[in-house]
Amino acid sequence: MKLQQLPDWVLALISGILFGITYLPLPLGFISYFSLVPLLIIWLNRNIKTSAAMTYIAAITANTIAFYWMGLNKGTSMLIAFASLSGAVFYLGLFWLIVGVSISFIQKKLKIGLLIFPFVWVAMEYLRSFGPMGFPWSDLALTQVFLLPMIQTADVTGTAGIAFLICILNGLFYLAVTEKEPKQYIIGAFVLWGIVFGMGSWRLQAVEKNSAESQFKVAVIQPNVDPIQKWEKLFKKTLVALMDSLTDDAMNMEPDFVLWPESALPVYLRISSQYREPIRMKVIKNGIPLLAGTIDMVSDENGRHYYNSAILFNTDGTMQTYRKMFLVPFAEYIPLSEKFPFLKKLNFGQGNFDHGKEYTIFNVGDKQFSNMICYESSFPRMARRFVERGAEFLTIESNDAWSGDAPGAYQHFGLAQLRAVENRVPVVRSANTGISGIIAPSGRVLQKMGYGEQGILFSALPFVNSDWNTVNGDLFALLCIFIGIGIVIWEWMKARKMGIGEQ
Secondary structure (H helix, E strand, O other): OOHHHOOHHHHHHHHHHHHHHOOOOOOOHHHHHOOOHHHHHHHHHOOHHHHHHHHHHHHHHHHHHHHHHHHHOOOOOHHHHHHHHHHHHHHHHHHHHHHHHHHHHHHHHHOOHHHHHHHHHHHHHHHHOOOOOOOHHHOHHHHHOOOHHHHOOHHHHHHHHHHHHHHHHHHHHHHHHHOOOOHHHHHHHHHHHHHHHHHHHHHHHHHHHHOEEEEEEEEEEEOOOOOOHHHOHHHHHHHHHHHHHHHHHHHHOOOOEEEOOOOOOOOEOOOOHHHHHHHHHHHHHHOOOEEEEEEEEEEEOOEEEEEEEEEEEOOOOOEEEEEOOOOOEOOOEOOOOOOOHHHHHOOOOOOOOOOOOOOOOEEEOOEEEEEEEHHHHHOHHHHHHHHHOOOOEEEEEEOOHHHOOOHHHHHHHHHHHHHHHHHOOOEEEEEOOOOEEEEOOOOOEEEEEOOOOOEEEEEEEEEOOOOHHHHHOOHHHHHHHHHHHHHHHHHHHHHHHHOOOOO
């Protein structure tokens, strides 16, 4: 039986399963090149109602497989964790629905559904990255981090260029499945992939060859502390002693900078002198700056404001604070609660944090850097703005322990690799229980500590000069949107003149 002869619900499930497994921590990114073929069969050959229903089935299947780890959250009840997963899956499915309905409608009216497919998908990913519910985590580019040559275009096109290529490959394999002479389309797909892979390999080598390993050395601490135990009062003394010991070991390596993970100590570090001063004195004594993830509280005439923050302890005794700007919806805050304060009274087990407002640039020695906290590292636009403002390397503080040793931690690390390639800067990542790492501007991992391990990473950082994506990061996505709209308008005008298309 040919693929296109299978029942629609089977095609939807096949697409969903194939798409979903490409996000698992396995080298299965090549499956993304044909994972959407069954859906294309539906979009291009069924009515809009059927396309919509089957698209949603595929989306729910794919996103459940890719993000099932959201339902494993240790920090809340099983019911709320399951509700969070379900909400995320159904919400993300709406964006797939935009693609499916758009392609089906355009195909019905203008017969150019396959042509417009890559443009619509890129537009969808671009749209999905905005707003309080933005979620670029699930961009197609993430499926390619196991093949470094395939993500090297990200410094020119951003993640949109990678998604565009994957959509073209799916289109070619669709033609191979549905046309009488598939050979030319299969060859075309392999030739296109080979060209991109070859150019990516050349680019990878060129970037690494031109990356000068500086004398600037970093130490990354991974304490590997259970996230529930960390907040127990009786464990506080043990945790402080552990971080103190690991920091001493790190500073004995004589780095130029030490990085702690997100919320490393269960205290308001900036205002708790009992815990702040020993760290400040250690930094002054050793002459090595340290960035510590912490929670913070500020009081003003409007009451108390809580922030997920990071504090840079400078060698001259001063401190500088960064406050997380992109909070996790329904985990760190309730969307729209800043405009409608009564929403803060809703209890989903979330923290009621306030948003930070400033793109902070830190100075350590002769280098400048910026910090992203956890979920923020999934936003390409945010990393780009930091680099645009002068950051020469990026740090990421995270706590991926809530879902255990699940795909989420590995996906999160892959996002750090994408941010490195997009901006051609080193990325230094500290995660409480892993995965921590030091990543070169090429996306290659220089040092890595796996999930559930405790220790210190140490490396000199390589630097390379490239600012294309910093200046033009959204250009490719915007071009795709405008070109796609232009094609539709052009074909619509032609169809009106010639009477082509269903009425």
